Amino acid sequence: MNKSELIEALAEKIDLPVRETAAITKTIIDSMSNALVEGDSIEIRGFGSFTVKQYGAYTGRNPKSGEKISVAPKKLPFFKVGKDLRERVDAEAKKKK
Amino acid sequence: MTLTKANLVQEVYQQHPGLTKAQATDSVETFITLVKDSLISGEDLLLSGFGKFNVKDKRPRRGRNPQTGDELILDARRVITFKPSGILRNKING
Numbered sequence: 001m002n003k004s005e006l007i008e009a010l011a012e013k014i015d016l017p018v019r020e021t022a023a024i025t026k027t028i029i030d031s032m033s034n035a036l037v038e039g040d041s042i043e044i045r046g047f048g049s050f051t052v053k054q055y056g057a058y059t060g061r062n063p064k065s066g067e068k069i070s071v072a073p074k075k076l077p078f079f080k081v082g083k084d085l086r087e088r089v090d091a092e093a094k095k096k097k
Numbered sequence: 098m099t100l101t102k103a104n105l106v107q108e109v110y111q112q113h114p115g116l117t118k119a120q121a122t123d124s125v126e127t128f129i130t131l132v133k134d135s136l137i138s139g140e141d142l143l144l145s146g147f148g149k150f151n152v153k154d155k156r157p158r159r160g161r162n163p164q165t166g167d168e169l170i171l172d173a174r175r176v177i178t179f180k181p182s183g184i185l186r187n188k189i190n191g
Contacts, residue, residue, distance in 0.1 A: 001135045002143045006128075013127045014120065024109055024116075024124050029147050031108045035100040037188050042100040047129055048177075052189060075189050077148070079179030086177070088137050089152065093175035 036077050048082040102129070136177055148181040 001009075003025065011021035032050070035042050042050040057073045081089075102125060110121035132150070135142045142150040153176055160171040181189075 001140055003145050006131055006135075006142070006144075009131050010124070010127055013131070014124050016120070016124070020113070020115070021124070024113060025128065027109050027112050028105055028125060028128055029144060031105055032100065033147060033185055033188060035098075036185065037191075038098070040098040040100055044102050044105075044129060047133060050179075074186075077179075077181045077185060077189060079148075079150075079177075081177045085133055085136065088133075089139075089177055090175045092137050092139065093154065 039075075044082070046082055046084045048085060049080050051078050051080070052076070053078045102126075139175070144182075146182055146184045148179055148185055151178045151180065152176075153178055 007018060007022045007025050010025065011018045014021065016024070032042055036050060036052055039052055041052070052075050055074050055076060058071050060069055060071045061067065062069055105125045106118075106122050109125055110116060110118055113121070116124070132142055136150055136152055139152050141152055144150075155174050155176055157173045158171050159168060161168055
């Protein structure tokens with residue numbers, strides 16, 4: 001599923017026009033992005049949490065040429081799936097077998 | 098600081114003056130439910146500009162109990178991974 005499919009499904013469920021639902025979706029995603037940009041974490045019960053991890057500089061290699069390259073320090077968002085969702089995703093997979 | 102569902106509701110309520118508090122709450126709750134339902138059904142979810150949630154099937158593998166060192170078989174399982182979009186990564190490092 002992509003964002004526009006999500007927006008359409010959401011519009012139908014909350015009974016609002018697609019245009020307004022798209023704006024609401026943008027607000028939700030922007031709020032989450034902004035929190036991570038600020039270095040804040042996100043915690044949504046039953047879904048999971050996002051934290052920003054800081055990685056130090058290191059010397060890596062270009063996997064194609066084998067050349068050494070220095071990788072600058074960086075921050076990356078990290079998602080940890082919540083227990084409820086983790087269990088339900090796995091349970092559904094096992095049910096289908 | 099931690100952003101929670103209540104903060105998201107507040108944000109939607111403030112930025113969309115046409116919505117009642119109940120509608121703001123409903124939209125955030127339903128948004129999260131739809132995201133979860135997609136993943137539970139085994140379907141990946143792409144939120145362009147933010148990232149992609151992937152559903153991956155892991156094969157069974159031998160592992161060890163780190164406390165006792167005993168070998169054990171870890172069952173096949175289905176997990177969710179998140180890959181942040183390039184846009185989000187750049188913003189965070191910007």
